[in-house]
């Protein structure tokens with residue numbers, strides 16, 4: 001881990017996914033403020049790529065994926081990935097971070113391993129943060145992860 005600007009780091013990952021978003025006719029937006037966190041740049045990008053990748057898989061053409069980076073309470077940066085996709089039922093929502101878990105019978109049967117979110121949770125926790133999900137079927141899903149802010153320079 002090192003001092004990194006999390007907005008910058010997430011932007012790089014998001015820019016790499018723009019071509020896929022465009023070819024799927026998905027709007028992909030990122031907004032927020034620069035926040036210095038103490039984290040591993042490659043791993044933060046891996047988590048962001050997983051979350052945005054999922055959002056793109058489970059959102060129909062014409063939908064929106066919106067990321068935001070903010071400085072949250074208690075010295076943690078807050079990174080949110082919100083989609084207007086198919087959503088996740090409450091029963092499934094409890095299990096999506098489990099190894100190999102995939103929601104059955106989804107309208108969009110997308111390829112996948114069920115590993116992405118389990119790995120993302122592990123990585124975020126190793127960096128001292130947390131990852132959570134909220135969702136409403138037919139409305140969309142929001143994934144949020146936190147990372148410890150780096151102590152101010154000075």
Ligand code: ADP
Pocket residue numbers: 050054055058083085086087088096101102103104106111112113114115116117118141
């Ligand atoms: P994978 O996407 O490879 O199957 P993940 O661990 O990343 O594995 O995700 C687990 C499951 O959670 C997915 O198969 C899907 O059913 C559900 N899921 C994850 N992200 C979303 C999302 N943004 N919208 C709807 N369902 C999702």
